[in-house]
Amino acid sequence: MMDPHAELEAQIDRWRGYVQRRQAISAADVDELEDHLREQIADRQATGLDDEEAFLVAIKRLGNLDAVSREFAREHSDRLWKQLMLVPEDTEEAGAPPWRELAVVLALAVGAGVAVKAGLAWLDDGSVQARNLSFLVFPFLAAYFAWKRRLTPYVAATLLVPFAALAIVVNVYPFVSGGSTEVLATLHAPVVLWLLAGVAYAGGRWRSDSRRMDFARFTGELAIYYTLLALGGAVLIGLTFAALQVVGADLEPILADWILPFAMPGALVVAAWLVEAKQNVVENIAPVLTRVFTPLTIAMLLTLLAVFTAAGGLVDVDRDLLILMDAILVLVLCLLLYSISARDSLAPPGLPDALQLVLVVAALAVNTVMLTAMLTRIAEFGFSPNKIAALGLNLLLLVHLVWAAWLSVGFLRGRRPFAQLERWQTRYLPVYGAWAAVVIVVFPPVFGFA
C-alpha cells in the first residue's frame, strides 16, 4: 500500500538533510525543529491545506535557515568552534589563494627556528639562553594569530608592550647565576607569554568568556598535536640515526645543533596551525581523552595521598618533591579545564561530572597536604623565593579548586547551570598570569636576585 503522504515525508526528509549540514545545529536540535515542523504542518492540514501547501507554510514560518542557523551558532559557540575554520575559507575567496596560509605558517615556523638558533649561538650563557627561549618563540606564534585574526594596531600594542617589558626585565635584572629567582623567572615567563598568546588568539576579544574557553580548548588540542608531531619526529630521527650509524656516520652533533633548535619551535607554530585548520578531527578525541584520564588521574592523586599519609608528613621531604607536586596539580588543573571546555554545556549532569568532582576533591586534598608541608617548612627553615612562589601557586590553586568543587556540587544537584562552572574557570585564568608576572618582576629585587 502506498503511503498517501509519501511525498510530504520525502520533502521533510530532504529538509532534514539540508538542516543537518548546518554545523551549528546539532542532531538533537534537528529533531526538535522537525517536531515543530510536523506540528505546524498538522495544524495547517487541519485548516484545509493540502500536504504541499502545509509544508510550504510551515517552512516559511520556521524562518530563513541562514538566520536561524546563525542564531544557533551565536548561542552554541562551542559548535561554532568547528566552524571557525570554515568562515575564513569562505571569506578568503576574494583573492587569497589557499596556499597563502600554509606559506605564512611555514615562514613563521622557520622564523621561530632561526630565532632560537640565533639565540643559542649569540647568547653564550646557558641560563641566559633558557630565560630567553620563550621570548624567542612567542613572537612567531603571536604573529600567526595577528595575521589570522587581523589584529587591530591597538590590540597588537597591548601584546607588544607587556612582551617588551618582560623581555627587558628578564634580561636587565642582575640575576645571580644559578639563583632561584632566575629559575623562577625562567619558569614563569612562558605562563605570561602563553596568556598573551591567548589575547592574540582571541583576536583581542579576551574579555569574552567563550573566547577564553576556546583558548583553553585550543591549548589542550595544541598539546595533543604537538605530542603527535614530536612522537612522529622522534621516530623519524631515531630511524635515520640507526640507519646512518650502521654506515658509520654520527648525527649526534647535528641533532643538538640544528635539528632540535629548528624542529621544536617550528613544530609549535605548525601545531597551532593544525589545531586551527583541523579542529574537527581532534574534537572527537577530546572528550574521550578526558574521560580516560580523569579516572587515571584520580587514581594517581589517591596513590600520592596514601603514600604521604603513610610517610607521616612532608616536613623533611626533599623540596624537589614539592615542586614536582606543584607540577602535578597544575597538570590536574589543565585536565579539568580541558574537560570542561570539551563538554557540551547543556548536557545534564552525569557520571563524568561526578568523576570530575572526585578529581577536584582529590586535588584539593593533595593541595592541602602540600600547603601544610610548605607552611611547616617555612616555619622551620624560613622564607625563600622558591617556597613563596610555590606557596602562592598553591593558594591560587586552592581558591580555584574550592570554588570549582562548590560549583560542581551545585551543578550535580541540579541547582546551578554548567555555564557557571565554565565561567569560573575562564574568569580565574588571568589570576595565574598576574601571579606569574609578579614572580618574574617583583621576586628578583625583593630577594636580592639570589
Next chain:
Amino acid sequence: MRIDKDLVAASATPLVLGILSEGDLYGYAILKRVSELSGGGMQWTDGMLYPLLHRLERLGYVSSSWGTSEAGRRRKHYAITPAGRDVLADRQEQWAVVAEALRQVWQAAQQPPAPTAGWA
C-alpha cells in the same frame, strides 16, 4: 497589527518564562500560546524560538527533558526553574514600571496642552 521587531525581541524572554510558569510545554505549544495571548499580533520567526530556549537553558532559567509526542516522535519539553522564576519576577517589575510610565505618557498626550500664561 504587527508588533515591531525590537519590541518582540525585548519581550521574548519574559513572555516565554511567563508561559512556562503556567506549566511545562514544548516549543510549538509555546509559540501557539504566544500567538493566542497576543491575538495573533506577535508573529515570531518560529525557528528563532529554539536558540532562545537553549540560551535560557544555559543560563539556568529553564530545564528541558526529552519525551514523546502523541504521534511517537521525540519531543523536547521545557520547564521553568526556581532561578527562572526569580528572573521572571524581576522582569515583571521592570515591565510594570515601563508600562506605567507609558500609560502616564499616553494620558498626558491626550490632554490638551496646558495654557501658557505669558506674553501671548
